[in-house]
Amino acid sequence: MASPSDPRSYDLDALRTRGLPERGGKIDDSIPQLADADPELHAIAIALPDGELRSSAQGRVSFTLQSAVKPFLFALALLDTDGGALDRVGIEPTGEAFDAVKLESGTGRPPNPMVNAGALLTASLVSGDDPASRADRIARGLAAFAARELEVDEDVAHNEHLLGDRNHALAHLMRAEGTLTVSADDAVEVYARACATLVDAETLALMGATLALGGVNPRTGQRVVPATVARDVISVMATCGVYDGSGRWMRAVGVPAKSSVSGAIVLSAPGRLGAAVVSPPLDEQGTSVRGRVAAQALSDDLDLHSFTLR
Numbered sequence: 617m618a619s620p621s622d623p624r625s626y627d628l629d630a631l632r633t634r635g636l637p638e639r640g641g642k643i644d645d646s647i648p649q650l651a652d653a654d655p656e657l658h659a660i661a662i663a664l665p666d667g668e669l670r671s672s673a674q675g676r677v678s679f680t681l682q683s684a685v686k687p688f689l690f691a692l693a694l695l696d697t698d699g700g701a702l703d704r705v706g707i708e709p710t711g712e713a714f715d716a717v718k719l720e721s722g723t724g725r726p727p728n729p730m731v732n733a734g735a736l737l738t739a740s741l742v743s744g745d746d747p748a749s750r751a752d753r754i755a756r757g758l759a760a761f762a763a764r765e766l767e768v769d770e771d772v773a774h775n776e777h778l779l780g781d782r783n784h785a786l787a788h789l790m791r792a793e794g795t796l797t798v799s800a801d802d803a804v805e806v807y808a809r810a811c812a813t814l815v816d817a818e819t820l821a822l823m824g825a826t827l828a829l830g831g832v833n834p835r836t837g838q839r840v841v842p843a844t845v846a847r848d849v850i851s852v853m854a855t856c857g858v859y860d861g862s863g864r865w866m867r868a869v870g871v872p873a874k875s876s877v878s879g880a881i882v883l884s885a886p887g888r889l890g891a892a893v894v895s896p897p898l899d900e901q902g903t904s905v906r907g908r909v910a911a912q913a914l915s916d917d918l919d920l921h922s923f924t925l926r
């Protein structure tokens with residue numbers, strides 16, 4: 617294998633250009649705003665331990681976090697419950713789609729925090745007495761990971777709240793099992809708002825880096841979550857972050873990650889860096905097609921695979 621490239625001088629624009637001819641995949645059309653995403657958007661960013669942020673062209677183009685918010689919701693839930701969230705949500709991969717209407721057999725808990733059931737639950741566990749205060753707490757938590765205030769796309773939040781039938785079904789199922797303690801509608805509202813948070817590739821890379829660096833934001837120096845929380849979150853990203861494609865992802869890319877329907881993928885390479893890749897067309901498991909290609913090349917070129925002997 618060629619010797620690894622230096623992340624400080626690695627050519628992210630060349631990597632982006634290599635991925636552009638890839639035309640596979642399909643844009644999510646669950647709500648009009650996602651269906652309207654630009655199929656040509658493709659950006660790659662990395663955030664390094666000294667806080668340096670590097671990105672390709674389009675590294676500052678906005679998109680909604682969607683499921684890339686799930687690791688951060690899990691982190692905030694662990695923080696606000698002092699680890700109690702681990703009793704309320706499982707940590708086993710499902711081998712099923714992100715929105716499967718299915719809970720853990722025997723316990724009625726969501727299977728893990730990286731599928732919709734789990735994220736509906738973790739979003740309900742952050743501190744706050746009502747949906748508005750929980751949404752505010754999530755916004756403040758995400759801002760600490762991002763080192764800046766993040767806006768919410770109000771139309772996306774509204775439509776996902778209104779049109780997320782499977783999320784409503786999951787929330788009602790968890791109410792029936794006694795595992796969700798807020799109302800089903802409140803749970804969907806807060807989760808939909810978190811999914812509708814706007815970021816760009818640079819910001820998402822920094823959020824991933826904060827997890828990769830033990831919970832300390834490398835730009836602000838702020839400890840956002842304890843190191844044990846960051847480790848728990850990254851562990852579950854590694855096993856469950858790419859849904860029913862998690863095994864294939866870990867073998868090929870080898871970096872804990874979370875995919876999303878907006879075509880964004882956040883990666884956390886422990887102790888090394890955070891990265892984000894975005895391109896809206898998705899494969900059958902809901903993973904960005906160009907994102908996967910870019911992530912694998914990034915992992916190969918920068919020698920990021922978790923299980924490479926060094």
Ligand code: GLU
Pocket residue numbers: 646682683684714715732776780783808811875876877878902
């Ligand atoms: N907001 C989306 C949903 O709940 C997120 C799913 C995803 O990004 O995989 O359907």
